[in-house]
Amino acid sequence: MSGSNSVPVTEQGMKIVGFLCNWCSYGGADTAGVCRFKQPTDLRIIRIPCTGRMDPLFAAKSLIYGADGVLVSGCHPRDCHYAVGNLYARRRLEVLKHFLPFMGIDPRRFHYTWVSASEGQLWQRVVTDFSEQIHQLGPNPGIGAESEIFEKLGN
Amino acid sequence: MRIGVFVCQCGTNIAGTVDTQEVARRAGNLPDVAYATSYMYTCSEPGQQEIQRAIREKNLQGVVVAACSPRMHEPTFRRAVERAGLNRFMFEMANIREHVSWINNDREANTRKAAELVEMAVAKLRFNQPLFSSQISVNKRVMVIGGGVAGIQAALDCSDGGLDVVLVERKSSIGGKMAQLDKTFPTVDCSSCILGPKMVDVVQKDNITLHAASEVESISGYVGNFTVEVRKKATYVDWTACTGCGACIEKCPSRKVPDVFNENLANARAINIPFPQAIPKKATINRDYCLHFTKGKCGTCQKVCPTGAVNYEMQDEIVTEQVGAIIVATGYDLFDASVYGEYGGGRYADVISGIQYERILSASGPFGGHIKRPSDGKEPKDIVFIACVGSRDASVGRPYCSGVCCMYIAKQAILTRDHLPDTRVWVFYMDIRAPGKNYDEFVRRAQEEYGVQYIRGRVGKVYPKGDRMVVQGNDTLLGVQVEVEADLVVLATGIEASAGARELAEKLRISYDQYGFYMESHPKLRPVETNTAGVYLAGVCQGPKDIPSSVAMGSAAAAKVQALFSRDTIETNPQVALVNERVCISCGKCIQVCPFGAIQWKELRGGIRKAEVLPSVCQGCGLCNATCPPKAIQLQHATDNQILAEVNALCA
Ligand SMILES: Cc1cc2nc3c(=O)[nH]c(=O)nc-3n(C[C@H](O)[C@H](O)[C@H](O)COP(=O)(O)OP(=O)(O)OC[C@H]3O[C@@H](n4cnc5c(N)ncnc54)[C@H](O)[C@@H]3O)c2cc1C
Ligand code: SF4
Ligand code: SF4
Numbered sequence: 184m185s186g187s188n189s190v191p192v193t194e195q196g197m198k199i200v201g202f203l204c205n206w207c208s209y210g211g212a213d214t215a216g217v218c219r220f221k222q223p224t225d226l227r228i229i230r231i232p233c234t235g236r237m238d239p240l241f242a243a244k245s246l247i248y249g250a251d252g253v254l255v256s257g258c259h260p261r262d263c264h265y266a267v268g269n270l271y272a273r274r275r276l277e278v279l280k281h282f283l284p285f286m287g288i289d290p291r292r293f294h295y296t297w298v299s300a301s302e303g304q305l306w307q308r309v310v311t312d313f314s315e316q317i318h319q320l321g322p323n324p325g326i327g328a329e330s331e332i333f334e335k336l337g338n
Numbered sequence: 339m340r341i342g343v344f345v346c347q348c349g350t351n352i353a354g355t356v357d358t359q360e361v362a363r364r365a366g367n368l369p370d371v372a373y374a375t376s377y378m379y380t381c382s383e384p385g386q387q388e389i390q391r392a393i394r395e396k397n398l399q400g401v402v403v404a405a406c407s408p409r410m411h412e413p414t415f416r417r418a419v420e421r422a423g424l425n426r427f428m429f430e431m432a433n434i435r436e437h438v439s440w441i442n443n444d445r446e447a448n449t450r451k452a453a454e455l456v457e458m459a460v461a462k463l464r465f466n467q468p469l470f471s472s473q474i475s476v477n478k479r480v481m482v483i484g485g486g487v488a489g490i491q492a493a494l495d496c497s498d499g500g501l502d503v504v505l506v507e508r509k510s511s512i513g514g515k516m517a518q519l520d521k522t523f524p525t526v527d528c529s530s531c532i533l534g535p536k537m538v539d540v541v542q543k544d545n546i547t548l549h550a551a552s553e554v555e556s557i558s559g560y561v562g563n564f565t566v567e568v569r570k571k572a573t574y575v576d577w578t579a580c581t582g583c584g585a586c587i588e589k590c591p592s593r594k595v596p597d598v599f600n601e602n603l604a605n606a607r608a609i610n611i612p613f614p615q616a617i618p619k620k621a622t623i624n625r626d627y628c629l630h631f632t633k634g635k636c637g638t639c640q641k642v643c644p645t646g647a648v649n650y651e652m653q654d655e656i657v658t659e660q661v662g663a664i665i666v667a668t669g670y671d672l673f674d675a676s677v678y679g680e681y682g683g684g685r686y687a688d689v690i691s692g693i694q695y696e697r698i699l700s701a702s703g704p705f706g707g708h709i710k711r712p713s714d715g716k717e718p719k720d721i722v723f724i725a726c727v728g729s730r731d732a733s734v735g736r737p738y739c740s741g742v743c744c745m746y747i748a749k750q751a752i753l754t755r756d757h758l759p760d761t762r763v764w765v766f767y768m769d770i771r772a773p774g775k776n777y778d779e780f781v782r783r784a785q786e787e788y789g790v791q792y793i794r795g796r797v798g799k800v801y802p803k804g805d806r807m808v809v810q811g812n813d814t815l816l817g818v819q820v821e822v823e824a825d826l827v828v829l830a831t832g833i834e835a836s837a838g839a840r841e842l843a844e845k846l847r848i849s850y851d852q853y854g855f856y857m858e859s860h861p862k863l864r865p866v867e868t869n870t871a872g873v874y875l876a877g878v879c880q881g882p883k884d885i886p887s888s889v890a891m892g893s894a895a896a897a898k899v900q901a902l903f904s905r906d907t908i909e910t911n912p913q914v915a916l917v918n919e920r921v922c923i924s925c926g927k928c929i930q931v932c933p934f935g936a937i938q939w940k941e942l943r944g945g946i947r948k949a950e951v952l953p954s955v956c957q958g959c960g961l962c963n964a965t966c967p968p969k970a971i972q973l974q975h976a977t978d979n980q981i982l983a984e985v986n987a988l989c990a
Contacts, residue, residue, distance in 0.1 A: 210409060236959065
């Protein structure tokens, strides 16, 4: 497993916002913690009831406000606590991913995935890989140049 | 708002890698924070008192606890602040244990992260509003899905407690796998002698409604008030008239029907009662083999039935049941041994599965309890058992231990030697797992008293030689290759999730793990609850286990239901969606997306209509909130403002 005990030590942390559904991925992150699966320290998790609650705007605003990366994770498709929330999320987040370049944001700063409450190891890998990717991309340079789109979305 | 922040040290669990004093100090500088401190064990009695004292002395209006996961202790702290007079929703948690202190040792980075998580929690709390539950009435009927030993135990316990029970079993008889077993470890008492009376109890209790040959079609509603549609499958026999006399079976001319109860070791008829002790003891026609249905020219059973119960026109019927809680006890299926081509399971008649051997041992089985091999009916002189066929093997997607095979192999080996003292028995095993009460002693008896040869090692190949089978493997303790010639090979096929387990989970809105076993709410502290309120688990549907554990779980689930039903009403969760009518543009998108039909139109004066949420139906997913174009509908306690406040606190 990549980086299970070799967490990249960085002088400067990155700001990664995580939006995790309460039932699966938040539980998966808890499981990873209970099992002491080591992870990088850049991620800050916001608990949402369901990825269906995930307004793409939350991710966009995070990146506009200066987050270096945004990670969304929910229940596996077909295993949504609310039956279909993650299916809506999948469509919306996929659209967002394609839209980010138009806002002048590198789409690699955004990732969405599915991790269940029992998949602590998978969560460790997701966090480690995504954090590594954001470290490679470096700090978010900001999208001030794209002010038109910025204002439309940021109101 | 006056906010208090309590940073828990959790002994050294948090304080070991997070400077909690520093986190509290930084929290003290945040807007609205009137008090911030760090405490050794915040969840302990004195810890909670400390919070309550601070609420009173510092006039706090909101509290943040930075500690373990809210999935662990949010309810604890909500109750604590409530006792001190705050609304329970004027509370937030920052998870600085599972998400910080336990996953990295970098004290400086951890401390920074913890401080930021606290800042986010405070930012959210500043937008929190008091929320109030309402009371809904509880329908004190319980549904049990699956009539194996776990479901039977749950149904009987609920019935004893005076509850109305609806038991839904997909097969035509209850009993599950235990009904197929001959004797049970570690006491070697007869399975049907201990299960039979319980099965009879089920039909004799006035307050148990049994739907056999039935499956759950759909489930709606929520804890206290579920509506379940049950599909009663057409059996082509009117069960109210059938007396179970068996006259039809005797005369049925279609005689080559696989006998599923006997694991295909014998033939049944197209009209059948699966076993003599079946409950209910009613006949069912198998359409695939019935000549009336396949060729359109038989009507024998209809003619011979003394009560005129046979009805070829019967259709599936949907019945609707209203219940307040559901216990799921759908058990398991067995691994398909033919996946291991090299063992010849499914290919050679004398390579059979453990459950087939149970049927061979059983006095009511295909051979009347005489141990014979299927190919030619000869008494076997040498029998080899192979353990872990489809267990503890990641290469076939079954890395887990099935938990019961080591024990049932020892049982079957002992029974074999009891029946046929001259027959030699070998067991190829990986490790022996016998952790139950009197279990290890039982395996030792097989080895020492009954002279069963245990060989530690994997079998490489099983192949026929003459009319016998050769089992080739290695003895890893002696480091030698071994070859055993046997008349009968028994594969201990592993336990897997029951067919259709995933589809049922989706109807119930409960989670399952990657193998299809249902997930309990907490692996240690909430073993029979699910994350869906009012839905409980019992037996092997949650994971492999033996009969005593399945029964214990059945009783535990029944106790949980009784606790739930001991009150006449339950509190609703007030974290539901709410429409701001002035902002709503009446587009109806929320009504379309809501998975629970919780939103309806409300007619205002002048023919205007606005969306309206039914709080008792809303489950709080927030899908409508993310969908609503003008953001008129907001999920309370997770509003746009609250979530964006967290984003802002971190990024801005
Ligand atoms: C060969 C063998 C020997 C064993 N010997 C022993 C032993 O000696 N001692 C011991 O303690 N344990 C033994 N076990 C284990 C034992 O069989 C299980 O622990 C026990 O049967 C579990 O009971 P259950 O009710 O959870 O599941 P099951 O017995 O599988 O019952 C589940 C029931 O639910 C029904 N069902 C499934 N899906 C649905 C659905 N969607 N809707 C409605 N109904 C449904 C099934 O038809 C079944 O009737 C043995 C197992 C095997 C394979
Ligand atoms: S939050 Fe909205 S979509 Fe979800 S259940 Fe409630 S009303 Fe329906
Ligand atoms: S989606 Fe929003 S605007 Fe449209 S009807 Fe529902 S609440 Fe009103």
